[in-house]
Amino acid sequence: MADTQFPNIVRVDAHAKVMGAPIYAADMRSEGQLHAVFAVATVAKGKISEIDVSAARALARVKMVVTHEDVQGLKPAGFLLGGGYAFQSLNPLASEVIAHRGQPIAMVVAETLEVALHARTLIRVVYEKEPFAASISSSGTNTIAQAESPLPQQLFADTVAGDAVTALASAVEVVDASFYSPPQHQNPIELVATVATWEDDKLIIHEGTQNAGAIKFGVAQSLGIPPENVTVISPHAGGGFGQKNSMQMQTTLVAWAARQLGASVKMVVPRAQLFTNASFRPESRHRVRLGADKDGRITSALYDVDAQSSRHDLFPLDYTSAAARLYGIPNFKGFQRIVQTDVQTPGYMRAPYEHFASFALDTAVDEMAARFERDPVEYRLSLDTDKDPVSGLPLSSRFLNECLTRGAQRFGWSSRNPKPGSMKAENGDLIGMGVGCGCYKAATAAAVATLKMSRDGDVTVSVGVHEMGQGIRTALANAVARKLGIDPAKVDAVIGDTRGAPQHLTAGSWGTATAVPAAEQAAEKLLVELGPNPQSAIAKQGLDSYEVRIERRAPGQPAQLAEALHSGRPAPWGPIYREFISYSYIAHFVEVRVEPTTRRIRVARVVSVADCGRVISPRTAESQVKGGVVWGIGAALREATEVDPRYGGFLNTDIAEYIVPVNADIGRTEVEFIDRPDPLINSTGIKGLGEVVMTGVAAAIANAVWHATGRRLRTLPIRVEDVLA
Ligand code: MOS
Numbered sequence: 001m002a003d004t005q006f007p008n009i010v011r012v013d014a015h016a017k018v019m020g021a022p023i024y025a026a027d028m029r030s031e032g033q034l035h036a037v038f039a040v041a042t043v044a045k046g047k048i049s050e051i052d053v054s055a056a057r058a059l060a061r062v063k064m065v066v067t068h069e070d071v072q073g074l075k076p077a078g079f080l081l082g083g084g085y086a087f088q089s090l091n092p093l094a095s096e097v098i099a100h101r102g103q104p105i106a107m108v109v110a111e112t113l114e115v116a117l118h119a120r121t122l123i124r125v126v127y128e129k130e131p132f133a134a135s136i137s138s139s140g141t142n143t144i145a146q147a148e149s150p151l152p153q154q155l156f157a158d159t160v161a162g163d164a165v166t167a168l169a170s171a172v173e174v175v176d177a178s179f180y181s182p183p184q185h186q187n188p189i190e191l192v193a194t195v196a197t198w199e200d201d202k203l204i205i206h207e208g209t210q211n212a213g214a215i216k217f218g219v220a221q222s223l224g225i226p227p228e229n230v231t232v233i234s235p236h237a238g239g240g241f242g243q244k245n246s247m248q249m250q251t252t253l254v255a256w257a258a259r260q261l262g263a264s265v266k267m268v269v270p271r272a273q274l275f276t277n278a279s280f281r282p283e284s285r286h287r288v289r290l291g292a293d294k295d296g297r298i299t300s301a302l303y304d305v306d307a308q309s310s311r312h313d314l315f316p317l318d319y320t321s322a323a324a325r326l327y328g329i330p331n332f333k334g335f336q337r338i339v340q341t342d343v344q345t346p347g348y349m350r351a352p353y354e355h356f357a358s359f360a361l362d363t364a365v366d367e368m369a370a371r372f373e374r375d376p377v378e379y380r381l382s383l384d385t386d387k388d389p390v391s392g393l394p395l396s397s398r399f400l401n402e403c404l405t406r407g408a409q410r411f412g413w414s415s416r417n418p419k420p421g422s423m424k425a426e427n428g429d430l431i432g433m434g435v436g437c438g439c440y441k442a443a444t445a446a447a448v449a450t451l452k453m454s455r456d457g458d459v460t461v462s463v464g465v466h467e468m469g470q471g472i473r474t475a476l477a478n479a480v481a482r483k484l485g486i487d488p489a490k491v492d493a494v495i496g497d498t499r500g501a502p503q504h505l506t507a508g509s510w511g512t513a514t515a516v517p518a519a520e521q522a523a524e525k526l527l528v529e530l531g532p533n534p535q536s537a538i539a540k541q542g543l544d545s546y547e548v549r550i551e552r553r554a555p556g557q558p559a560q561l562a563e564a565l566h567s568g569r570p571a572p573w574g575p576i577y578r579e580f581i582s583y584s585y586i587a588h589f590v591e592v593r594v595e596p597t598t599r600r601i602r603v604a605r606v607v608s609v610a611d612c613g614r615v616i617s618p619r620t621a622e623s624q625v626k627g628g629v630v631w632g633i634g635a636a637l638r639e640a641t642e643v644d645p646r647y648g649g650f651l652n653t654d655i656a657e658y659i660v661p662v663n664a665d666i667g668r669t670e671v672e673f674i675d676r677p678d679p680l681i682n683s684t685g686i687k688g689l690g691e692v693v694m695t696g697v698a699a700a701i702a703n704a705v706w707h708a709t710g711r712r713l714r715t716l717p718i719r720v721e722d723v724l725a
Pocket of ligand 1: 210240241242243245348349350351352506507508509
């Protein structure tokens with residue numbers, strides 16, 4: 001176990017990023033490269049009865065215009081959550097059926113992007129429209145209890161502990177609260193993009209992704225070629241957040257077009273199309289019932305969730321497992337229903353379930369604290385648990401109370417007057433102080449790592465993980481350099497690249513906990529084989545370089561499940577290990593200011609304290625927390641994708657109208673880590689950070705808004721009109 005803190009090195013790719021080095025997929029240019037665009041459906045559901053692309057085809061410098069009538073012989077890549085490789089099972093240009101507004105109906109490839117865009121305007125389509133359901137409140141949805149769905153119950157059963165219904169009936173105090181989340185869309189800076197190039201029968205794909213392995217095997221399956229003929233290169237993704245977790249709508253078609261045309265083809269999916277041709281956070285409604293005994297102890301929780309999926313896939317729900325584990329509530333009952341609507345399949349978006357589950361649960365807990373006139377921090381401290389409330393298994397580590405205590409101190413919580421509306425700033429703003437907590441599973445995935453040291457001491461490490469800006473390259477350099485006693489600048493990581501170690505999906509906050517212990521193990525193997533000074537051993541033996549390889553599984557992970565790694569399929573394990581359970585935790589303290597006349601809400605400052613096990617890269621970890629806080633502010637006060645039930649699809653499909661926080665919305669954010677290694681999950685003691693950081697933020701903000709205004713608000717985002725006096 002790593003018994004000392006890791007040094008705080010600078011981000012290893014900072015210089016390349018600041019200088020605008022060509023590190024992203026769409027930066028790949030070549031002589032004769034062609035540009036592809038999709039034309040998309042302008043109806044919410046139905047069929048194409050006629051499509052005329054002749055004028056588009058006739059345009060000079062247009063190389064290809066294809067519709068479902070032209071694309072032949074491509075096999076489905078399958079849905080990621082059904083043993084396949086793509087974010088949804090729907091295959092573009094596969095038939096005349098329109099499943100959702102914005103679905104691709106044609107692809108144009110031309111010598112320039114401008115020509116392709118112009119040609120697209122010349123396509124004429126006649127649709128046969130059908131009735132549709134645009135949202136979970138529309139008529140014509142199909143609602144399925146997850147427990148009765150075909151989804152594998154060993155993974156997706158509703159969380160149940162004890163007998164919550166009976167316990168609630170005998171509660172002295174009950175909080176019964178309903179919540180609503182609109183659909184929301186990831187808007188990473190890097191747009192989804194594919195560049196496909198063939199060298200004879202070998203295909204090279206550049207695509208910013210969290211899952212180069214899935215693209216390799218999925219494209220091979222779709223095109224009917226051997227996977228070893230496909231190379232996927234994704235050294236950097238400019239933000240992933242779950243949207244880039246698998247094959248995209250365009251990936252196979254761009255590769256297919258490049259083969260047909262004998263040229264490199266590039267498609268950059270424009271931002272507006274990301275709202276309908278990539279995954280998103282589904283619309284959902286929630287009900288939380290908490291029951292407490294006469295001493296205020298919460299004895300039961302019932303948690304019901306309805307969340308949106310598409311008509312063609314069941315995107316599984318997992319809101320209840322984290323909600324059941326935030327506090328020591330002995331009786332818990334989750335009930336989740338999937339509501340099928342006519343959209344593309346939703347998916348994972350940072351803390352996909354845990355963001356809203358922590359919002360619902362922890363604002364209800366805050367309300368219960370107020371019922372008993374208890375201090376919100378002291379009340380939460382009293383809800384701690386030393387074992388998993390669901391299974392009774394030991395927790396590998398849990399420092400949530402330390403997060404609360406450290407955070408309260410740093411924030412100055414003791415200056416808070418408990419009475420809502422009682423605190424005013426000098427300028428007359430109402431001050432609200434709120435606390436919110438969250439937890440997120442600590443999973444890890446199977447991994448292969450290779451490590452090569454050259455004669456001049458340069459080290460190349462390759463492991464299955466992707467850099468999406470979170471700082472994994474920096475973490476790898478820091479960990480490997482520390483093990484080998486060398487300068488981090490000597491360490492290069494080949495990641496997101498199928499020419500190196502097998503590339504596994506990087507998601508679920510398991511990236512660092514998977515890649516770093518594997519890389520460290522490889523470094524240890526080098527030291528065992530070559531002694532404490534490997535570089536001089538290499539020179540002494542007259543070698544050019546020396547390479548080691550290790551394979552790793554999560555604790556207790558069956559070998560057969562880990563095998564999925566070698567075919568581009570997910571191979572994660574946890575948070576329920578055989579003998580223990582692992583979660584990361586966080587506590588956020590928020591001060592809001594509500595302007596008395598306009599009632600504008602601002603987040604003046606945030607203090608966040610995280611328990612993610614051992615911190616490997618302090619600088620990028622701090623940045624992760626700040627990013628999670630910013631996104632939490634966005635989720636709580638800004639972000640909503642608007643739907644007009646008469647038309648379907650999504651309305652505000654750009655970042656002018658899909659409102660995200662800007663710098664002026666963000667006050668001071670202070671970050672602290674408990675930084676105590678988890679003794680069980682892996683040799684380095686890492687639990688994971690990327691998603692827990694966003695949990696609890698919205699609760700802290702809503703609880704602060706209540707403290708400022710006396711309003712309990714349960715629909716996000718909270719807007720000025722919700723707090724008008
Ligand atoms: Mo993450 S939303 O699991 O990529």
